[in-house]
Amino acid sequence: MAEIPEQARVVIIGGGIMGASVAYHLGRLGVSDAVLLERDRYTSGTTWHAAGLVGQLRATENLTRLCRYSLELYSQLEAETGQATGFRQPGALALATTDERFVELRRTAAIADYLGVEAEVLTPAEAQALWPQMEIDDVVGAIHLPKDGMVSPVDTTMALLAGARLAGVRTLQGVAVEELLVEGGRVTGVRTGQGDVRAESVVLAAGIWSRDFAARHGVPLPLYAAEHYYAITQPIEGISAKTPILRDPDHSAYFKEEARRLLIGLFEPVARPWAMDAGADFSFHEIPANLDHVMPLLERAYRRLPFLHDVELRQIFCGPESFTPDDNFVMGEAPTLPGLFVAAGFNSIGIQVAGGVGQALAEWIIEGEATMDLAEVDIRRFEPFHAGRPFLADRTAETLGMLYGMHWPFRQFETARGVKHSPFHQRLAERGACFGETAGWERPNFYAPPGEKAEYRYSYGRPNFFPWTGEEHLATREGVGLYDQTSYAKFLLQGPDAQAVLQRVCAGDVARPVGKVVYTQWLNVAGGIEADLTVTRTDEESFLVVTTAATRFRDFHFLKAAIGEASAILTDITSGLATLGIMGPGSRALLAQLTSADLSNEAFPFATCQEIELGYAIVRAMRITYVGELGWELYIPTEFALHVFDEIMARGEGEGLKLCGFHAMASCRLEKGYRHFGHDIGPEDTALEAGLGFAVGWEKDADFTGRSALEKQRREGLSRRLLQFQVPDPEVMLHHDEPIYRDGQRMGLTTSGGWGYTVGAAIALGYAKGEPGGLDADWVRAGEWEIEVAGRRHAATASLRPAYDPASRRVRG
Ligand SMILES: Cc1cc2nc3c(=O)[nH]c(=O)nc-3n(C[C@H](O)[C@H](O)[C@H](O)COP(=O)(O)OP(=O)(O)OC[C@H]3O[C@@H](n4cnc5c(N)ncnc54)[C@H](O)[C@@H]3O)c2cc1C
Numbered sequence: 018m019a020e021i022p023e024q025a026r027v028v029i030i031g032g033g034i035m036g037a038s039v040a041y042h043l044g045r046l047g048v049s050d051a052v053l054l055e056r057d058r059y060t061s062g063t064t065w066h067a068a069g070l071v072g073q074l075r076a077t078e079n080l081t082r083l084c085r086y087s088l089e090l091y092s093q094l095e096a097e098t099g100q101a102t103g104f105r106q107p108g109a110l111a112l113a114t115t116d117e118r119f120v121e122l123r124r125t126a127a128i129a130d131y132l133g134v135e136a137e138v139l140t141p142a143e144a145q146a147l148w149p150q151m152e153i154d155d156v157v158g159a160i161h162l163p164k165d166g167m168v169s170p171v172d173t174t175m176a177l178l179a180g181a182r183l184a185g186v187r188t189l190q191g192v193a194v195e196e197l198l199v200e201g202g203r204v205t206g207v208r209t210g211q212g213d214v215r216a217e218s219v220v221l222a223a224g225i226w227s228r229d230f231a232a233r234h235g236v237p238l239p240l241y242a243a244e245h246y247y248a249i250t251q252p253i254e255g256i257s258a259k260t261p262i263l264r265d266p267d268h269s270a271y272f273k274e275e276a277r278r279l280l281i282g283l284f285e286p287v288a289r290p291w292a293m294d295a296g297a298d299f300s301f302h303e304i305p306a307n308l309d310h311v312m313p314l315l316e317r318a319y320r321r322l323p324f325l326h327d328v329e330l331r332q333i334f335c336g337p338e339s340f341t342p343d344d345n346f347v348m349g350e351a352p353t354l355p356g357l358f359v360a361a362g363f364n365s366i367g368i369q370v371a372g373g374v375g376q377a378l379a380e381w382i383i384e385g386e387a388t389m390d391l392a393e394v395d396i397r398r399f400e401p402f403h404a405g406r407p408f409l410a411d412r413t414a415e416t417l418g419m420l421y422g423m424h425w426p427f428r429q430f431e432t433a434r435g436v437k438h439s440p441f442h443q444r445l446a447e448r449g450a451c452f453g454e455t456a457g458w459e460r461p462n463f464y465a466p467p468g469e470k471a472e473y474r475y476s477y478g479r480p481n482f483f484p485w486t487g488e489e490h491l492a493t494r495e496g497v498g499l500y501d502q503t504s505y506a507k508f509l510l511q512g513p514d515a516q517a518v519l520q521r522v523c524a525g526d527v528a529r530p531v532g533k534v535v536y537t538q539w540l541n542v543a544g545g546i547e548a549d550l551t552v553t554r555t556d557e558e559s560f561l562v563v564t565t566a567a568t569r570f571r572d573f574h575f576l577k578a579a580i581g582e583a584s585a586i587l588t589d590i591t592s593g594l595a596t597l598g599i600m601g602p603g604s605r606a607l608l609a610q611l612t613s614a615d616l617s618n619e620a621f622p623f624a625t626c627q628e629i630e631l632g633y634a635i636v637r638a639m640r641i642t643y644v645g646e647l648g649w650e651l652y653i654p655t656e657f658a659l660h661v662f663d664e665i666m667a668r669g670e671g672e673g674l675k676l677c678g679f680h681a682m683a684s685c686r687l688e689k690g691y692r693h694f695g696h697d698i699g700p701e702d703t704a705l706e707a708g709l710g711f712a713v714g715w716e717k718d719a720d721f722t723g724r725s726a727l728e729k730q731r732r733e734g735l736s737r738r739l740l741q742f743q744v745p746d747p748e749v750m751l752h753h754d755e756p757i758y759r760d761g762q763r764m765g766l767t768t769s770g771g772w773g774y775t776v777g778a779a780i781a782l783g784y785a786k787g788e789p790g791g792l793d794a795d796w797v798r799a800g801e802w803e804i805e806v807a808g809r810r811h812a813a814t815a816s817l818r819p820a821y822d823p824a825s826r827r828v829r830g
Pocket residue numbers: 030031032033034035036054055056057058059060061062063064065066067068069070071192193194195222223224225226230245246247335336337338360361362363364365366367368369370
């Protein structure tokens with residue numbers, strides 16, 4: 018029986034590639050007082066049957082950084098540890114059989130180039146020169162990533178474990194962790210059949226078993242297993258270790274060489290969720306293949322390599338892999354159980370990202386916060402409902418195929434929909450709303466005119482809703498638009514210390530009179546933005562916090578953790594308040610018909626809030642805007658919501674009131690240069706770099722997290738700044754992650770993009786970098802700017818100020 022220690026700084030649960038990588042990196046970073054516990058044998062979960070592809074590119078810069086680091090690490094791991102890893106770099110080809118897919122591939126190649134990943138765009142014939150046996154009659158184009166690689170997942174895991182042990186970390190097999198030890202709401206160790214291990218931190222890297230283990234401790238961890246297939250052929254002449262990996266996403270298949278055989282992997286659009294009834298004894302097992310499911314998929318794959326019809330299959334393999342509701346993995350500290358870190362839900366890229374994730378998580382544990390922006394994979398992006406079994410089972414059928422599906426701009430999930438509805442839902446549906454999903458909410462994204470179907474028809478060019486969103490945008494700019502913003506998250510912080518807590522957390526000064534609305538950020542110690550929201554004093558000891566739907570769980574727990582011993586209570590009141598935004602120059606006149614309240618500038622200035630009568634209801638009206646116009650957000654007790662809506666519509670419909678969706682809001686806010694958390698701002702962007710210095714309470718007499726970092730940056734000058742861009746070419750559509758150039762030099766990627774219907778051009782935000790202190794308006798004006806889309810650079814204009822109403826006259830008018 019293995020001897021387990023009584024104590025360790027960190028305990029890692031799970032001896033798959035992820036646990037091994039965390040152990041390796043903890044050791045490398047000097048935390049040798051760590052122990053990894055594997056209940057069976059190392060790699061016995063999902064790792065042993067992975068195909069072993071190690072691609073370098075992901076959809077975003079930071080995830081690509083994790084993959085590139087993994088590749089680099091695996092390339093030298095054998096030399097470092099003496100344990101073979103099977104690492105090699107035959108390169109990879111990805112094919113497009115439609116024009117839109119080719120646009121997508123060329124967009125990917127542009128990002129790759131910007132990120133320093135070698136990528137070349139090829140004609141079908143050039144691609145065939147690299148893979149002579151393939152059929153190219155339907156191929157439109159391809160990209161080639163000559164440095165993409167592969168490893169043996171088992172050997173690589175063993176090498177990581179060997180490296181961990183070399184650094185003094187203990188790794189033990191045959192030790193199942195039965196439960197976590199929890200004291201005072203914090204993890205203090207683990208219980209095993211061989212005794213307890215006390216620890217400061219515990220890492221849950223238990224693969225598909227992580228969800229149920231976490232659930233037993235009250236931690237929602239949304240992942241669910243799906244059947245994941247590949248087939249292996251007999252040896253084939255002409256296939257060798259040099260044969261590049263071949264990806265044919267339009268046929269949901271990839272091909273990779275394995276001992277002169279071909280492994281044919283599948284990413285089918287509709288997958289089979291797996292019941293997860295394997296229990297603990299599933300080690301080194303496989304799921305019996307469902308031939309009715311897999312054979313037609315293989316037939317489709319053979320379209321690319323017709324000779325495979327004559328090649329015998331040696332094996333059809335099916336193993337479980339975990340998938341998450343948004344197809345991104347899950348890492349970080351559980352907000353409901355401090356001290357518990359997770360690394361799970363890898364959506365079939367666990368080998369590819371393990372190196373980077375292991376390093377990032379080890380740093381996170383040591384530093385106490387993430388050392389890079391990992392918001393898109395942070396466990397806090399999910400709410401508890403995401404971890405429900407019926408939700409996950411339905412969503413998992415869709416997520417497996419997403420890896421090879423089209424990554425359309427505005428793509429919406431088709432499964433597990435209809436989770437949360439605002440009270441207005443039915444009314445909006447009757448008026449042509451097309452809903453999109455955010456954090457489970459069905460939100461009106463645009464309205465189809467009578468006679469048109471309220472549905473998405475995606476495109477990398479102008480989508481079907483382009484003109485309808487344009488009308489909504491212009492109604493907001495010239496008349497009055499009505500937005501259903503019920504999905505916004507709302508919290509109430511109350512108590513004698515409520516102000517003191519918020520003064521510590523907010524960069525802005527919230528010690529303001531009752532009714533004042535403060536737009537503010539919550540920062541980390543480096544001055545990076547952790548949240549972007551408004552705080553309104555509603556009473557001497559009571560504050561209303563309003564933030565985005567997508568960050569509800571994250572922001573709630575951020576603030577809750579900050580309360581500590583202070584005397585304040587935080588309550589999530591999202592469900593109690595429906596929200597309507599009445600936005601546009603006509604909003605005052607329309608509202609005036611419905612309320613006796615004085616809405617003049619003097620009586621109701623910008624960034625203030627009052628309770629007003631509206632019809633038979635009393636609502637909280639907040640004069641604030643995310644579209645850059647005169648307007649009010651109405652926070653309505655839910656039971657009054659329909660009454661208020663009907664009143665507004667009855668008065669407004671004859672006066673040009675238009676229902677508007679979130680796409681119109683996005684277009685308006687881009688023109689106005691309003692930032693969006695998760696796109697334009699995040700933990701790696703300081704408030705100053707983001708151009709939000711105006712929202713910082715420099716003079717306030719309370720210290721706040723991030724203050725000294727901001728003050729230092731203010732003294733030294735910025736070497737990075739958020740700019741607004743316009744591309745005059747009317748054919749160009751910007752979305753995000755398009756490379757930005759100044760005088761031919763790479764600057765960064767756009768952080769968000771869209772169409773500005775008032776300025777009449779594609780518009781984007783993005784960071785530029787340069788000499789500290791040198792990035793002023795003259796420098797911006799002096800540059801020749803370009804934005805690259807799908808391999809073509811387009812002339813752009815850049816500005817520190819927004820294109821639309823830079824002095825905010827309309828907002829304050
Ligand atoms: C068919 C297929 C092909 C794939 N191909 C690729 C590919 O080409 N490239 C790629 O990047 N990814 C691929 N993947 C995905 C990859 O295999 C996984 O993402 C990765 O192996 C996950 O590793 P892990 O360490 O998180 O989980 P696992 O390997 O499952 O490890 C978890 C470990 O935790 C242990 N454990 C569970 N509970 C406990 C407990 N209570 N106490 C102690 N130990 C416990 C388990 O025994 C297990 O060993 C593929 C997956 C499949 C199914």
